[in-house]
Structure formats: C-alpha cells, structure tokens
Amino acid sequence: MQRMSDSMHVFDRAAVRRHRDRAAATIGGVADILNDAASRLLDRLDDTTRRFTAALDVGGRGIVAPLLRARGIPTLACDLSPLMAAGAGAPCAVADEEALPFAPASFDLIVASLSLHWVNDLPGALIQLRHALRPDGLLLASLPALGTLAELRRALTATEAALRGGAAPRVSPFPDLRDCAGLLQRAGFALPVADAEEIAVLYADPLRLLRDLRHAGEANAVVLRDRRPPPRDLFPAAVAALPEQDGRVRATLRLAILTGWAPGPDQPQSLRPGSAKHSLAEALRAPPPEQG
Numbered sequence: 190m191q192r193m194s195d196s197m198h199v200f201d202r203a204a205v206r207r208h209r210d211r212a213a214a215t216i217g218g219v220a221d222i223l224n225d226a227a228s229r230l231l232d233r234l235d236d237t238t239r240r241f242t243a244a245l246d247v248g249g250r251g252i253v254a255p256l257l258r259a260r261g262i263p264t265l266a267c268d269l270s271p272l273m274a275a276g277a278g279a280p281c282a283v284a285d286e287e288a289l290p291f292a293p294a295s296f297d298l299i300v301a302s303l304s305l306h307w308v309n310d311l312p313g314a315l316i317q318l319r320h321a322l323r324p325d326g327l328l329l330a331s332l333p334a335l336g337t338l339a340e341l342r343r344a345l346t347a348t349e350a351a352l353r354g355g356a357a358p359r360v361s362p363f364p365d366l367r368d369c370a371g372l373l374q375r376a377g378f379a380l381p382v383a384d385a386e387e388i389a390v391l392y393a394d395p396l397r398l399l400r401d402l403r404h405a406g407e408a409n410a411v412v413l414r415d416r417r418p419p420p421r422d423l424f425p426a427a428v429a430a431l432p433e434q435d436g437r438v439r440a441t442l443r444l445a446i447l448t449g450w451a452p453g454p455d456q457p458q459s460l461r462p463g464s465a466k467h468s469l470a471e472a473l474r475a476p477p478p479e480q481g
Contacts, residue, residue: 196303197309199362202269202287204410205307209250209270212406216250216276223392226444227302229386230331231256233448237327241298242341243320248288248304251276252408257300265267265296268304273406287316291321301330302442306361317374326452328378334445335365336386339396340431341440348427352420358411378449385445395428398440405419417469 216223234241245265246254254277266277267284274281284290284302286308299318308314318328342360342411349356364372366385374382378417392398402408432437 192195192413198412199411200307200309201412202285202307202309204408205406206269208269208403208408208410209273209406212250212382212404213270213272213276215404216273216392216406219401220252222388222442223250223303223405224256225388226331226442227256229388229444230300230302230329230446231260231288233329233446234260239297239325239327241288241327244276244298244300245291245295245296247284247299247301247318248273249277249300250304251278251390253300253302254278257267257298262298264391270406284300286317288438289317289321293320294323295321296325297323297326299328299330301325303319303331303333305330306332306363306425311364312327312372312375315372315378319377319449319451322451324338324451328373328447328449328451330370330447332445334369334443335363336441336443337363338358338440338442340438341427344427344430345423348430349420349423352423352426359409359415361407361409361411364445366443369447373447373449378450379452381449384446386446388442388444390440390442391434392440393437395438396424398431398438399424435438 231253237404241262244257244262246257246266247263248268250268250273251266254264257264258278266274266281268274268277268281269283269285271283271457274283284306287310299322301318305311305314318330322328329370338360345359346356349359366383369383370381373383390398428438433439
C-alpha cells in the first residue's frame with residue numbers, strides 16, 4: 190500500500206484509537222446527544238421503500254447498530270477501537286476506516302454516524318465504503334461540518350493567544366458542507382446529496398462541555414496538537430468566555446448529512462461533478478431492482 194503523503198496526515202490515528210478505547214467506559218454519559226444525531230441520520234431510511242438485508246455500522250459507538258437491528262436490519266458493527274466495537278453487541282469487528290477489511294459488495298446499507306471526521310483520507314475512505322456496497326446499496330453518513338464547536342474554537346484560540354502569545358489547534362478541522370456532495374461524487378456515488386442539520390446543546394456547567402467531548406472519544410487528535418501541558422487557566426478561562434443563552438453556554442453541532450447510492454445499472458445518471466442538485470426525497474427513493 191502506498192504511504193500516505195504528509196500533507197494528508199492531519200490526524201494521529203493511534204491517538205484516535207486510544208481516545209475511543211478510553212471513551213468506551215464513559216460513552217453512556219453522552220448517549221442522548223449521540224442518539225439524537227444517529228436518529229436524525231436514520232430518519233432518512235423512512236424516505237426509501239428499499240428493504241435492506243445486510244448493514245454495516247461504521248463507528249456508531251454502540252448507538253447505531255441497536256437502532257438498525259430494531260428496524261429488523263441484520264447489522265455488523267465495526268470500530269477502530271476494540272472496546273467500542275464490543276459495545277455495539279454481536280456481530281462486531283475491529284476495522285480501520287482508512288483500510289476497511291470487507292470484501293466488495295458485502296452490504297446493501299452502510300451507516301457512518303459521526304465517525305469519519307478523524308479520517309486522514311476522506312475521499313479514499315468513501316471509495317472503500319462504495320466498494321463494500323452492493324449495486325444500488327445506500328450510504329448514510331454524518332460528519333461535523335464547518336461551524337461545529339465554532340464558539341469553543343474561538344474561545345480557546347483567543348484565550349491561549351492571550352496566555353502564551355500563540356495558539357495550537359485544539360478543535361479538529363471540519364469540512365465545508367458545500368464540499369460534501371462533491372466528495373461523494375468524487376468517490377463514485379450516484380445521486381449524492383449533502384444536507385445540514387444543527388444540534389444546539391446548552392450547558393449550565395461550561396466545563397461539562399469539555400468532559401462530554403472526552404467522554405465521547407472526541408479529544409484532540411490533530412497531529413500538530415501541542416503536546417505540552419496546557420496552561421492551568423486555559424480551559425476555565427476559555428469556557429468562561431463562551432457566549433451565554435439563558436444563563437447557559439451554547440455548543441453547536443452542525444451536521445453534514447450525506448446520502449449516496451452505489452451505482453447500479455438502472456439508476457438515473459448523476460450530473461457532472463460539483464453540480465449535484467437532486468432533492469433528498471429523490472436521492473432516497475429506492476432505485477429499481479436489478480433484473481436477472
């Protein structure tokens with residue numbers, strides 16, 4: 190396998206695995222938020238008449254696989270973290286999103302809820318997911334998009350600059366929603382659609398926002414993160430600077446909801462790259478069954 194170029198090596202995957210292993214014991218503390226995000230994504234299944242028989246849950250943190258199984262869809266859960274994979278229940282597998290072990294055409298549905306934003310080569314991961322889908326199989330994915338945790342990013346940057354005269358990256362970079370449908374097309378998906386949904390969470394205790402991120406396995410894994418201990422006042426001062434709403438601080442999760450179909454012989458043809466204009470209802474309408 191060709192070595193990933195340094196320009197694409199944004200995230201420390203070993204750190205991502207450690208964070209998710211550690212979070213396996215605390216994920217219940219943020220289950221409500223993760224369940225909200227997963228339910229918004231899986232609601233798209235209600236807009237298609239297709240009946241799925243083999244699903245893959247990629248990094249659903251023990252939330253997605255049970256929801257799919259409750260819909261009667263046989264589901265294999267996988268995760269970079271062995272402990273997190275086990276939390277989804279059997280059947281489960283340990284798998285790296287950057288090097289998926291699944292044979293081509295293994296699934297007719299793949300769901301990746303808030304699990305692809307720590308991948309260095311997102312187009313490459315999407316191509317692998319497409320290969321794992323059967324013709325006319327459906328991908329549902331959600332990613333934190335640009336604007337997610339914007340309040341926290343600004344507060345941390347300004348506070349650290351004041352304390353140290355400079356700031357290291359402490360919040361992961363997120364893709365722009367405008368680029369997401371193009372990423373699906375680039376990966377070879379048909380009828381790509383990218384929609385946005387926003388989840389706002391209010392915290393009476395601002396420091397709980399930081400604890401929730403850690404409990405979800407979302408601690409900083411950027412390669413260029415500052416390895417030095419942070420200034421003692423950094424996080425208390427940063428969360429104190431967050432904007433308030435009704436006496437609470439607000440954290441914004443802006444989701445990019447991605448849908449795309451693996452190409453099939455009877456599907457309508459997609460528009461040229463960058464010009465996808467299909468409606469969500471049209472994209473989720475099950476393609477005609479393959480004849481033969």
